[in-house]
Amino acid sequence: MIEIQPAALADAEAILGLQVLxxxxxxxxxxxxxxxxxxxxxxxxxxxxERQVVxxxxxxxxxxxxxxxxxxxxxxxxxxxIVHPGIQRxxxxxxxxxAIEARFAGVGRYExxxxxRSARNLRLYERLGYRRQRVxxxxxxxxxxxxxxxxxxxxxxxxxxxxxxxxxxxxFEALWRIFTDAHxxxxxxxxxxxxxxxxxxxxxxxxxxxxxxxxxxxxxHKGQGELIGNCGLESMxxxxxxxxxxxxxxxxxxxxxxxxxxxxxxxxxxxxNQIGLPRLISLIRAGNxxxxxxxEKIGMRLETTVERWGVPYWRYELTR
Amino acid sequence: xxxxxxxxxEGVPGSGKTTLAAAIAGQxxxxxxxxxxxLEGDLNHPADYEMVAHYNALDFADLLRRFPExxxxxxxxxxxxxxxxxxxxxRLAQQGAxxxxxxxxxxxxxxxxxxxxxxxxxxxxxxxxxxxxxxAQGGPVVILExxxxxxxxxxxxxxxxxxxxPAVAHLQRLSAAxxxxxxxxxYLWQPDTRATLExxxxxxxxxxxxFVIGYVTxxxxxxxxxxxGFEGMxxxxxxxxxxxxxALPLLGITTLAVENSDQTAALPAVLAHLEVGAP
Numbered sequence: 040m041i042e043i044q045p046a047a048l049a050d051a052e053a054i055l056g057l058q059v060l061x062x063x064x065x066x067x068x069x070x071x072x073x074x075x076x077x078x079x080x081x082x083x084x085x086x087x088x089e090r091q092v093v094x095x096x097x098x099x100x101x102x103x104x105x106x107x108x109x110x111x112x113x114x115x116x117x118x119x120x121i122v123h124p125g126i127q128r129x130x131x132x133x134x135x136x137x138a139i140e141a142r143f144a145g146v147g148r149y150e151x152x153x154x155x156r157s158a159r160n161l162r163l164y165e166r167l168g169y170r171r172q173r174v175x176x177x178x179x180x181x182x183x184x185x186x187x188x189x190x191x192x193x194x195x196x197x198x199x200x201x202x203x204x205x206x207x208x209x210x211f212e213a214l215w216r217i218f219t220d221a222h223x224x225x226x227x228x229x230x231x232x233x234x235x236x237x238x239x240x241x242x243x244x245x246x247x248x249x250x251x252x253x254x255x256x257x258x259x260h261k262g263q264g265e266l267i268g269n270c271g272l273e274s275m276x277x278x279x280x281x282x283x284x285x286x287x288x289x290x291x292x293x294x295x296x297x298x299x300x301x302x303x304x305x306x307x308x309x310x311x312n313q314i315g316l317p318r319l320i321s322l323i324r325a326g327n328x329x330x331x332x333x334x335e336k337i338g339m340r341l342e343t344t345v346e347r348w349g350v351p352y353w354r355y356e357l358t359r
Numbered sequence: 360x361x362x363x364x365x366x367x368x369e370g371v372p373g374s375g376k377t378t379l380a381a382a383i384a385g386q387x388x389x390x391x392x393x394x395x396x397x398l399e400g401d402l403n404h405p406a407d408y409e410m411v412a413h414y415n416a417l418d419f420a421d422l423l424r425r426f427p428e429x430x431x432x433x434x435x436x437x438x439x440x441x442x443x444x445x446x447x448x449x450r451l452a453q454q455g456a457x458x459x460x461x462x463x464x465x466x467x468x469x470x471x472x473x474x475x476x477x478x479x480x481x482x483x484x485x486x487x488x489x490x491x492x493x494x495a496q497g498g499p500v501v502i503l504e505x506x507x508x509x510x511x512x513x514x515x516x517x518x519x520x521x522x523x524x525p526a527v528a529h530l531q532r533l534s535a536a537x538x539x540x541x542x543x544x545x546y547l548w549q550p551d552t553r554a555t556l557e558x559x560x561x562x563x564x565x566x567x568x569x570f571v572i573g574y575v576t577x578x579x580x581x582x583x584x585x586x587x588g589f590e591g592m593x594x595x596x597x598x599x600x601x602x603x604x605x606a607l608p609l610l611g612i613t614t615l616a617v618e619n620s621d622q623t624a625a626l627p628a629v630l631a632h633l634e635v636g637a638p
Contacts, residue, residue, distance in 0.1 A: 049562045056381040056398045059388070063396070066388040077385035081378050081622075098453060100566075101400045125403045126453070 041103060041131060043138045045242065046093040051084040053102045054095060054121075058084075061121035068156040069180050076119060092142050092208055096122075096131055106135040110209045113147035115140075115190065120151075120160075136167055141249035145205030146190040155182040194253060194313070196305040201298065203256035203270060203305060206244055210257050213266035214241060222291035226327050228350075247273060253314065255286065258302050260293065267293045270302035272310055272319075277345075283310065285319045285357075287333065299333040307337055311359045318358045325351040360392060361634045364540035365501050369508040369603065370547035371596045372571070373559025375622045376504040379547065382626045384502050390635050393499035399506070402450040406491040407506035408471035410449030413483060419444035422465070429462045440486065445471075472510075477519040481529050484511055488536040495540055507533060507544065508603055513575070516599060520579035527606045534610040542612050545629055547619040552600055553593045560589075 046054060062076045087093060087107055096104030103123040108115050117139055122131045140149060153160040155174065161184065165171075169186035176182045193205035206214075217223055218232035218240070232240065248254035255271035268289035275284050285306055287299045310316045321339055323330045331341075331353065339355035346352070366383060368376045377398060384396035402409050414422060419437065423430040436456070438445040448466035452458055458466075467473075474480045495501050511529060515521040534542075549555045560568045568589075575581065576591035586594050607614045615632055617625045 049564070052377045052381075053398075056377050056396070059381040059384045060396050060398065063384075063388060063394065071391055073389045077388050079385075080382070099449075101402075125401070 041096050041098045041134075043094055043096050043104075043134060045238075046088050046095040046105065048085055048088050050093075050095055050102060051081050051088055054088075054093070054105050055079060055081055055084045057102055057105060057123060058119060058121050060124060064124065065154065065157060069154060072178060072180050074181075076121075092139065094135060094138055094142070096135060104131050104135050106139045108139050108143060110143060110146060110207065114187075115143040115146040115149045117149060117151040132163055133167065136163075140190075142208060142245055144191065144245065144249045145193045145207050147192060148187050148190055150185065150187040152183045152185045155184050161186075193248070194309065196256065196309055198301045198305050200261055201302055201305070202259040202261060203302060204259065206241070206248060206255060206257045206269065208241070208245065210266055211237065211241055214257070214269065217268055217288050217290050220290050222294070223288060226330065227324065244269075244273075253309075256302075256306070258287075258289065258298075260298075267298070268302070270299070271306055272316075282318070282320050283316055285310065285321050285337070285339075287330075294329065297336075299330070300336040303333055303337040307357065316359070318356065320357075321355040322347065322352040323355060325353050331355075360390070361632070362541045363500065363543050363633060364495060364498070365503070365537055365542040366629070367507040367537075367542055367544045368502070368504040368547070369544065370619070371509075371552060371555055371600055373555040373562075374547040374549060375619050375625060376547060378622065379545065379619075379625045379629070380502050380504045383629055386626070386630060387500060387502075387633075387635065392635070395499045395501045397501065397503050399504055402447065402453065404506065405494065405501070406488055406503060407510060408445075408483070408487060410447065410467075411471050412446045412448050412466040412469040413471045413474060414444045414446075414469060416442050416444060426462050426465070429458055432456045432458060433462075443483065443486075472514050472518075477515055477521055477525075480514060480519075481511075481532070484529075485532050485536055488533055492537055492539055501540075507537075508546075508606075512599055512603070516602075517575040517580045517595060518578045520583050523602055523605075526602065527609060530606055530610060534612045538612060543629070543632065544607070544610070544612055544614040545625065546603065546607060546614060546616040547625055548600060548604065548616060549618070549620045552597050556589075556593055556596060 058076050058079065062074060066074055066077060091107045091109040093107040094105060095102045103126055104121060106117065106120045108117040120132055120135060143149070151164065151169065153164065164186050168188045170188060172185045172187050174182055174184050196203040215232065215237045218237055224231050244255050251274065253272055255269045255273060257266050258268040258270050259265065260267045268287065270287035273284045273286060274281060285303060287303055289299055307319065310319055321334050323334060325344060334355045339357040341353055342356045343354050344351050345354050368380050370376050380396060380398065384394050387394040397404055400409060423433060432451065433446060436446060436451055446466055448458070448463055452463060471480065471483055474483070508530065511533065512526060515526045515529060572588060572592045575595040576587050580595065581587065581591060604616065607616060615628060617628050619625045
């Protein structure tokens, strides 16, 4: 059973080895060309893992595939799609592409390139909906073909002061500011997130968004032009079944201005009118009066107090 | 480029084998030299048994009787060499052959590396290398890591606690088998084995460390020496490294021992030896 996971720094050597292995067939198409994937160093590979989203396909303890991508402006640039030569043509390349695209759900456009002679790559990309945009002659032997396809930006909600858009991997730094905000974390009675916790949190929400088409939105303050929080929907399993929670977290300098209410109302309308959900709940840590006020203004009503992870929560509900 | 059909890369875990193997393969490919890179764990390994079970003809017939539902798949995929029967069980599982867990567990118990007798293991290993050499002659330069010294010595020393002399004799037989390929054996080493292992342990998953400690200290060598834990693992690799460095001049093939402390010395040394232009 092959699983696709984010790569860690410790995977650098194994991925580099696999990359050299997988590019042997490419090298045969471009004799005498120093293809960069063949001469990349471990240090450079580590840098890629640090600075890009690098996925690996794992079979037991062996890495059998990988792909990486980064975001610049609103374009997700995908590269270095590799599959172990022993298991090519069995759909793993497609799975890796689907996984990396899902990680960047919400971008305007995906872009990648391959060599003009790499017919198999070109066929795969065209089957996945990529269209040839331009060619670039790199050397007399190597001509690169650039292909792209439009992203599916997902829903965008606009209110008087806010824009709520799909969450993206490059929101990491801005989101981390929320979860290291001392006032925010005091309200959760939790320690500030470290890098790994923040990665987990963002990864979970991106996966949720990719699966359902919606999730927690990134909240952009129109006046400030910056990401100030998140607000949206999250499917969760409770003892009485699967429910959809409406949640919101804003950085503390933006508290007390009705912004959580404004974002929450937009999400409430989106949930009821556009996705057609019958019911929303909110779990608010008992004693968090600020959050409770926002929930009440959104129209939610306190139903009961429940215990989660040994901590009392107020359970608010609203039915369409 | 100097005549050479086989590059073997060895050294203790963390010494830089995979990195060097990939770098050499990349540079040779760029230089237009047809190259085949094989990494440790490749289920299509041409020279080593990676997750391959071994039976003799009688035991294999018995296996088919005991697992009638799997017998069709096993009979179709068994590789027959004289009286020996081989099943690449992990590769079959990966290809979705439909072997259930009980059969896979049975096959894993009969993995070549679990063979109870070091002599049988030695015989099977030599046969495998001889077949590989026959196929590889005149083909691309094959780059292998770990399978020439590390894998045989780990099983012979840790599992069987074989004395140095018969262990070195096995390596000499392997060397004689590969000589037709004009091999180059690159041995990577660092003066401080403990530091090398600590570095490898920090970089790799905890499962790896636990497995290695269990393997090298939990069998015959560990019982005989009383070595255990991380310290026992360091002691094992120091012993293995000393044996390997002593054995290199006795193998009768070209060897290049590189002090690879900064993990960058080896590539230029190998390319210079092979007379391949650096980039």
